[in-house]
Amino acid sequence: MFKQARLVLTSWYLLILLSITVFFSIVIHNMLLRQVQGFVQDQRFRIERKFGPLSPPEALDSEFIDDAGRRIAVTLVFINGVIFFIAGGLSYFLAGKTLKPIQDMVSEQNRFISDSSHELRTPLTSLKSAIEVGLRDKGITLKDAKMLLSENLNDVNRLQLLSDNLLSLSTQKHLVKTETEIVDINKTIAQSLRNIENIAKNNNVTIENTANISAKVSGSSQNLSELFTLLLDNAIKYSHKGGKIVIKSESVSKCAKITIQDEGIGIAKKDLPHIFDRFFRSDAARSKRDSTGFGLGLSIAKKIVEDHGGTIAVFSRVGQGSTFEIKLPTINHL
Numbered sequence: 001m002f003k004q005a006r007l008v009l010t011s012w013y014l015l016i017l018l019s020i021t022v023f024f025s026i027v028i029h030n031m032l033l034r035q036v037q038g039f040v041q042d043q044r045f046r047i048e049r050k051f052g053p054l055s056p057p058e059a060l061d062s063e064f065i066d067d068a069g070r071r072i073a074v075t076l077v078f079i080n081g082v083i084f085f086i087a088g089g090l091s092y093f094l095a096g097k098t099l100k101p102i103q104d105m106v107s108e109q110n111r112f113i114s115d116s117s118h119e120l121r122t123p124l125t126s127l128k129s130a131i132e133v134g135l136r137d138k139g140i141t142l143k144d145a146k147m148l149l150s151e152n153l154n155d156v157n158r159l160q161l162l163s164d165n166l167l168s169l170s171t172q173k174h175l176v177k178t179e180t181e182i183v184d185i186n187k188t189i190a191q192s193l194r195n196i197e198n199i200a201k202n203n204n205v206t207i208e209n210t211a212n213i214s215a216k217v218s219g220s221s222q223n224l225s226e227l228f229t230l231l232l233d234n235a236i237k238y239s240h241k242g243g244k245i246v247i248k249s250e251s252v253s254k255c256a257k258i259t260i261q262d263e264g265i266g267i268a269k270k271d272l273p274h275i276f277d278r279f280f281r282s283d284a285a286r287s288k289r290d291s292t293g294f295g296l297g298l299s300i301a302k303k304i305v306e307d308h309g310g311t312i313a314v315f316s317r318v319g320q321g322s323t324f325e326i327k328l329p330t331i332n333h334l
Contacts, residue, residue, distance in 0.1 A: 195225070
């Protein structure tokens with residue numbers, strides 16, 4: 001589709017260029033021809049003034065002017081041909097550059113729709129199968145029915161979590177642009193800790209917060225709170241029982257640097273380049289006891305960081321835990 005669109009756009013570029021060059025070529029041809037005619041007339045008057053009337057009076061002049069007109073036309077055609085040839089390559093290149101962002105956006109959208117559909121299909125299939133089995137079982141007991149409803153509720157919760165994450169991905173940028181404010185990093189981290197406190201207790205994971213940086217950033221406090229909540233939730237999810245998570249902060253190169261370090265299962269080296277991709281889940285994550293995630297949390301986290309003009313990186317070794325490093329430009333250096 002985009003190859004055809006690129007050719008069509010190139011054709012339009014060339015058509016516009018051809019129209020302009022032909023128009024100016026005609027103008028230039030006529031101007032030069034009038035100059036030649038004027039030059040011939042001036043020369044003829046000078047000669048006749050000095051030597052008298054020439055014979056034949058007009059034949060040679062007309063032949064000379066016609067020959068000059070042909071030479072001018074051939075030269076202009078050659079120049080236009082060279083311009084058209086060079087412009088063809090440039091137009092094809094510029095058409096590709098023009099369509100590249102659109103192509104990337106459409107490809108990303110198609111990939112996102114495909115991945116979303118795949119992730120939606122899994123709980124829906126599980127839900128449908130469980131209901132069909134329950135309906136076919138004529139001897140189902142109240143206990144079995146309640147168990148079935150409980151499983152169905154879990155699948156519904158998974159679907160709700162997925163829809164919430166998808167909605168978050170689609171609205172993050174809008175929120176950053178419309179709700180910009182001065183955000184205190186320490187208060188935001190404290191709010192995230194309150195959000196995640198019960199989850200940490202339920203998983204017997206300790207969170208040590210040593211972040212104490214007097215830095216402020218411009219952005220959305222809601223989004224930044226979600227950022228740290230997502231990263232802490234991810235750290236808890238893949239930490240061992242009795243594990244510890246450490247939050248640190250410091251000022252580095254006109255930025256606020258926040259690190260979240262866990263002692264969990266870690267991430268394989270081959271998975272690190274893809275860890276922020278949508279719907280990506282490492283092999284270790286898939287085999288973890290809590291495999292209810294969809295691989296969207298870190299993708300959302302990266303989007304929040306980038307929308308605030310910052311960067312996020314991860315350092316990890318299998319079996320030794322992971323460290324997520326966030327850098328956000330402070331209010332005085334945006």
